[in-house]
Amino acid sequence: xxxxxxxxxxxxxxxxxxxxxxxxxxxxxxxxxxxxxxxxxxxxxxxxxxxxxxxxxxxxxxxxxxxxxxxxxxxxxxxxxxxxxxxxxxxxxxxxxxxxxxxxxxxxxxxxxxxxxxxxxxxxxxxxxxxxxxxxxxxxxxxxxxxxxxxxxxxxxxxxxxxxxxxxxxxxxxxxxxxxxxxxxxxxxxxxxxxxxxxxxxxxxxxxxxxxxxxxxxxxxxxxxxxxxxxxxxxxxxxxxxxxxxxxxxxxxxxxxxxxxxxxxxxxxxxxxxxxxxxxxxxxxxxxxxxxxxxxxxxxxxxxxxxxxxxxxxxxxxxxxxxxxxxxxxxxxxxxxxxxxxxxxxxxxxxxxxxxxxxxxxxxxxxxxxxxxxxxxxxxxxxxxxxxxxxxxxxxxxxxxxxxxxxxxxxxxxxxxxxxxxxxxxxxxxxxxxxxxx
Numbered sequence: 001x002x003x004x005x006x007x008x009x010x011x012x013x014x015x016x017x018x019x020x021x022x023x024x025x026x027x028x029x030x031x032x033x034x035x036x037x038x039x040x041x042x043x044x045x046x047x048x049x050x051x052x053x054x055x056x057x058x059x060x061x062x063x064x065x066x067x068x069x070x071x072x073x074x075x076x077x078x079x080x081x082x083x084x085x086x087x088x089x090x091x092x093x094x095x096x097x098x099x100x101x102x103x104x105x106x107x108x109x110x111x112x113x114x115x116x117x118x119x120x121x122x123x124x125x126x127x128x129x130x131x132x133x134x135x136x137x138x139x140x141x142x143x144x145x146x147x148x149x150x151x152x153x154x155x156x157x158x159x160x161x162x163x164x165x166x167x168x169x170x171x172x173x174x175x176x177x178x179x180x181x182x183x184x185x186x187x188x189x190x191x192x193x194x195x196x197x198x199x200x201x202x203x204x205x206x207x208x209x210x211x212x213x214x215x216x217x218x219x220x221x222x223x224x225x226x227x228x229x230x231x232x233x234x235x236x237x238x239x240x241x242x243x244x245x246x247x248x249x250x251x252x253x254x255x256x257x258x259x260x261x262x263x264x265x266x267x268x269x270x271x272x273x274x275x276x277x278x279x280x281x282x283x284x285x286x287x288x289x290x291x292x293x294x295x296x297x298x299x300x301x302x303x304x305x306x307x308x309x310x311x312x313x314x315x316x317x318x319x320x321x322x323x324x325x326x327x328x329x330x331x332x333x334x335x336x337x338x339x340x341x342x343x344x345x346x347x348x349x350x351x352x353x354x355x356x357x358x359x360x361x362x363x364x365x366x367x368x369x370x371x372x373x374x375x376x377x378x379x380x381x382x383x384x385x386x387x388x389x390x391x392x393x394x395x396x397x398x399x400x401x402x403x404x405x406x407x408x409x410x411x412x413x414x415x416x417x418x419x420x421x422x423x424x425x426x427x428x429x430x431x432x433x434x435x436x437x438x
Contacts, residue, residue: 006034006134007336008326009153009164011141012171013037015058015116016298016315018123020168022071023323025130029330033133034162036155040137041124051080051225054198054274055115057234059084059222061313062111067320073126080118082226083109085207088266091214109207113222113234136162141177144294151293151337166293166337168322173284173299183296188283192217193244195237197276198224199256202268204231214262216240221263233267235259238281248278285357290346293337295322302353304360314356321348 008024010017013035024031060068060081068074087100087110102110128135139158144151150163169177178185205223210233212219217238224232237259239247247255256270284303289296298315325345326336334341 005150006032006162006164007330008032008166008168009034009036009151009162010168010170011036011153011177012169012298012300013039013041013124013127013135013137014170014172014298015120015123015312016319017168017170018120018127019316020170020297020319020322021127021133022073022123022130023067023319024326025127025133026071027323027327027330029327031132031330034164035127035133035135035137036139036141036153036158037135037137038140041121041128041135049080049118049121051115052117053232055117056196056277057113057115057222057224058119058312060112060114060119061310062107062109064313064316065109065112067316071126073122077114077119077122078112081112081114082223082230083207084111084113084209084223085109087209087211089211089213091212110209113209113224115224141171144177144181146291146293149335164293165335166295166326166342168295168297169300170297171300173303175300178286178296178300181291181294183291184287186285186287190238190281190283191240192238192281193241193278194281195235195239195244195247195276195278197235198232198274199235199259199270200232200272201270202231203266204229205233205267209233210263210266212263216243216262219263221267231267231271235273241280244278248276283357283360290339290342292339292342295342295345297322302357304357310356310360314353317352318349321345 008031010020010033014037017035017037021033021035024033065074065078068077083102085102089098089100100110102108124135127133136155136158140156141153142156143154144167145154147163150165151167152161152163153167154161169175171177199221207223207226209223210219210221212221217240219235219237221233221235224230224234247258250258252273255276256273259273260270282303284299286296286301289301297318299311301318302311302314304311304314322345325341325348329336329338329341
């Protein structure tokens with residue numbers, strides 16, 4: 001097959017690309033959608049899922065859970081999720097701190113933690129079974145050639161060449177196609193690295209997450225395993241690169257001792273640390289998120305510091321807004337690759353993107369700075385979490401992904417995927433590196 005025409009081609013079948021395919025299919029307007037990925041979606045991966053100690057995880061905000069529930073996917077996803085009932089925020093060396101409680105926000109949970117080995121296959125299996133979606137995998141997109149009415153995609157593998165009226169670039173923060181298209185980036189090097197590992201400890205976590213800021217950088221512990229006796233968390237510890245390198249080489253006992261000295265004893269003694277991984281951290285934003293017949297999504301558009309766990313959640317809100325924008329355009333007979341349509345999407349997303357990226361960036365810079373005025377400011381901010389209920393509610397709303405007048409899917413009229421019969425919350429839905437989307 002020398003050429004196959006699609007309405008929308010999504011380059012990248014990770015969590016963001018698969019989510020967009022599900023959202024577009026749920027719109028019920030008959031899109032012809034191609035998902036192009038270097039990996040084939042595994043057959044029945046979810047049916048044979050076995051939790052592993054070292055599985056990497058993603059924090060899902062309450063707002064993201066609402067999107068996934070609207071799609072009919074959440075019931076299946078939550079089979080292996082851990083609700084975050086409380087978040088304890090603290091600043092090492094200072095009194096105060098804040099406790100954000102789901103009950104205070106009148107929610108079941110502030111967010112959820114899902115292992116990528118469960119989340120990613122569930123999303124991709126659902127997308128591959130969705131009406132109008134064709135998975136082309138394994139393929140690699142070698143070149144994009146924009147035209148007046150469509151963009152031609154040159155593939156290594158698969159049909160060799162396809163065309164699409166709209167191309168969505170969701171192939172990760174290290175996207176070579178973004179570079180080939182001449183789309184520049186703005187980069188902020190935080191001069192930090194993140195150590196990621198799973199930990200066990202003496203006390204039950206009870207669904208509590210911890211965000212702790214230190215002079216060297218922030219750390220987060222996210223609860224894993226919903227069982228009442230669960231004593232395991234996912235750790236993200238940000239440090240200066242040289243300190244991170246030293247800790248990566250340290251024996252497990254020494255690593256846990258140094259972590260204990262920084263984190264404290266709220267969870268009792270650390271008993272086990274799993275496989276450690278380490279990545280350099282930076283803020284990367286594309287200078288262009290749209291062009292005629294092109295949208296950048298996920299890490300291709302913005303790659304965030306993991307301090308507030310907002311990367312995937314922001315991208316999912318972007319995907320929901322894009323699907324919501326394209327649906328009425330399709331119903332009105334408009335070209336989905338029309339730049340005016342895509343500009344409308346971007347205009348809708350500007351405020352949320354600015355707030356979320358700004359929150360992540362300011363938290364990193366504020367809580368990694370040793371200057372006395374900033375130290376005092378951040379301390380007062382933590383006191384404010386307890387003393388000023390409005391501040392706590394605002395912080396919670398932004399991190400839960402519920403800030404703003406209307407969620408993007410509320411205007412989309414999208415149809416839950418379970419309305420398509422076997423596909424959906426009861427159907428056959430079934431790790432990622434930080435720069436893959438995802």
